[in-house]
Amino acid sequence: MASTAADRRTLEVPADPNALAPGVWPASAHRDDEGRLVVGGVDAQALAARFGTPLYVLDEGEVRERAARTRAAFERAAASIGTDVTIYYAGKAFLSTAIVRWVAEEGLAVDVCSGGELAIALAAGADPARLGFHGNNKSEDEIRAAVEAGVGALVIDSEIEIERVAAAAARAGRVQRVRLRVNSGVHASTHDFLATAHEDQKFGVTLARAVELGERIRSHPSLEFLGLHCHIGSQIFDAAGFAESAERLLAEHAALAATGPVPELNLGGGFGIAYVAGDDPAPIERIATGIAEAVAVGCRERGIAVPKLAFEPGRSIVGPAGVTLYTVGTVKPVPTDEGWRHYVSVDGGMSDNARFALYGADYSARLASRVSDAPAALVRIAGKHCEAGDIVVDREYLPHDVAPGELVAVAATGAYCWSLASNYNHVPRPPVVAVRGGEARLIVRGETIADLLARDVGAEAIAPEGIAE
Template sequence: RVAAAASAAGVRQRVRFRVNSGVHASTHDFLATSHEDQKFGLPLGRAVELAGKIRAHDSLDFVGLHCHIGSQIYATDGFRESARRLMSVYAELAEGGPVPELNLGGGFGIAYVSGDEPPVIDEVAAQLADIVKETADEYGIALPKVAFEPGRAIIGPAGLTLYTVGTTKPVAIDEGETRLYVSVDGGMSDNARTALYDAQYQVRLANRRSDAGAQLVRVVGKHCESGDIVVDRDHLPADVTPGDLLAVPATGAYCWSLSSNYNYVPRPPVVAVFDGQARVIVRGETEADLLARNVEWSK
C-alpha cells in the first residue's frame, strides 16, 4: 500500500519498519511494547524478508530498523539486550544492501516521586554506543547511524500541573490514622495516568508558605469515579484549604496529550514559562467549545 501510494504520487518514499526484539521491559504491562503477543511491530525473525520486499519496490527507499521496548523504564539491561539483538539482524541486512539507520527507540524513565532513580541518559547512550560498536566490529560491518527517542525524558520533567483546591474532607483509615481528601478542579480528564497505570505523583502547596504540620493527603478530581485520583498518597500542610493552589510536578508527558472531555469537562490551558515570562500556548476550553459541535434539530 505504501509503495502504491508513493508510486501514484511520483515520489520515492523513505521507509523503516518496526521490529519486536522480544525483550520484555521491566515496566507496567500496558507500557511494554516489544514482546511477541501485542499489537506493535513485526517479529525480528522476519526482518530480512521484509527488508527484501521493501527493496524490491522502486518507489520505496529502505532506510533502516526501528525498535521500542516500552516506556518509563529504569533498568538498562533491556535497552542493552535489545540493541544487541537488533545489531545481529542489522549485520545480516547489511549483506543485502545499505541500512542507513538503526533506531533503538526510547522509553527512558523519569523521576515522578522522591526516591525514584531513573537512568542517566548520558550513561545509557554511552553503553548502547559501546554495544553497537562492539557488535559492528564483531561482524566486520560499518557502524550504522544510531537514533534514539528520549521524549518523556525531555518533556516530562519540564511540565507541572496547577490545581485549585475545591474542598477537603478528613477520612479515618487504618490504625486510627486520618487521611485528608483534597478535591481539585481537574482530575482524570487532564491526567489519566494514575487510573491507567497506577502512576505515582507528588504534590506541593504552591501559593503560600505554611508552618502547619504535615498531613497525609490524597488529591482527587472532580469526576464521578472513585478511581479519579491525581496523587494517591503524599503530605501537605495540615492547613491546606479551599482556594489554595497545588502543584503536581513531572506532568509534561502523557498528561495533556491524554486529556479528554471526560464527564464533559473542558480541558485546561497550557502555559509556557521562560525567563520570568508566561504566555498561553494552548487556550483552555470553554463550555461554548464543548457545545459548538452540537447540531441543532428542527422539524
C-alpha cells in the same frame, strides 16, 4: 530486564512537606520570599489569577535544556564509535506548534504518529524531511499525506503497510524512505501497557521476519529501506534493556547488510524521569554511552560497519518541564487502615491527567500558594469527576492545614497529561502556558463551555450564566 520505576514505593513522611524534591520539579522551581511556588520566574499565584485553574504550566527553558543535553549526549556517544545520530522528539508526549519550534531550534527532528500530529508539525514550520511517522494502523489518507508532504521516514509497522506505502509513494512519484518496526523480545520492567517490544502486542513484526520483510521492502522501487526500528517500552532508567535489544537487532541488521545497504538502526525511546523523590534515572549521558558501547561491540563481533543511530525520546525532554496547578475545592478526612487520610479534591482530575487511572502512575504534589509549619498529613488528591478512580495523586504528604481555595501544584506533568486529556463529564480541557525568564504566554488555548456546546449539533442554548467561559 530493563530497570524502571514501575514498582510501588513506600511513602515516607517528609521532614518538610513544603520542600521541592530536586530532579522532580523543573530546575527553575523554587519558593519566593512569601513561600509561593515560582516556575520559570513566574509565581503560581499570578499564573492562576491570570489564566485560571486547572492550568498546565510548561517551563520552556527546561524543555530546551533537556533537548540540547540529550542531543549533545548522543552525538558524543555516537562520535566515540565512529558514527552519527538523529534525535527525534516523540511528539505523542506533548505536541504543539510551540514545542515543535523549540525542539527544532535545539537541533532535534520530530516524530509524529497521526495525521493530526503531522498537521501540527507542518503548521509549526517543521522541515518535512526532519519528520518521522509512526503508527500501527496508519490510514490510507495519513500515508498519502505523509508521502506527499515529503516526510523523511515512515515506520512500517506491519506486512500490509509495505504495499500501502509503496503504492502511495509510486502514485506521488516519490521514493519514500522507510524503517521496519520489529519486536526484539526485550521486555521492559514496566506496566504492561508501556512495554512495547514483547511479542503479544499490537506494534511491529516479529524479529524472525525482519530479514524477509526487509527484502520485501527492497523489492519496491518506490521505497528506500533505512533499517530496523524497535521500541522496548517507557520509563526505563538505564541502558541495559536498550543494549540487549540492540544486540538482538544487530543479528538481523547484519543479515540484511549482507545483501544491501542498511544505513541506520533506530532504538526508539522510553528514557525514564523522576516522578517522586527516590526515583533515580541514570543521567542521559550514561545511557547514551552504554547504548553506543553495546552497538559498537555488536558490530565488531559481526564484522559490520557501525550504522547511523536514531532515538526518539519524548517524556524525558518534556515531562519534568511541566507543572499542573489546581485549586482545592474540598478537604475531607477519611479513616483508613493506615490512619486518617485527607481527600483533597481539586478542580481538575482524570480529564487533564489520566495516568493514574491508566497506569497507577505516581506523582508529587505541593502547596503552591504558601508554605506551612503544620505537620504533614497523608492526602489523596482527587478530581472532580464522577468516578471513584478519579485520582490525580494517590498518596502524598501535604501540610495538615491545607484548605479550600488554596493552590496545589503537581510536578512532572509535561508528558502524557495534556496529550491524553479528555472532556469526560463535559469538563473543558485546560490551557497550556509557557513560562521563561519571568514571562508567561499562552501556547494552547483552554476550552470553554461554549466550545463544548458548539460541537453539539442539537445545542441552541448558550452557556448557563455564572459558569466560567
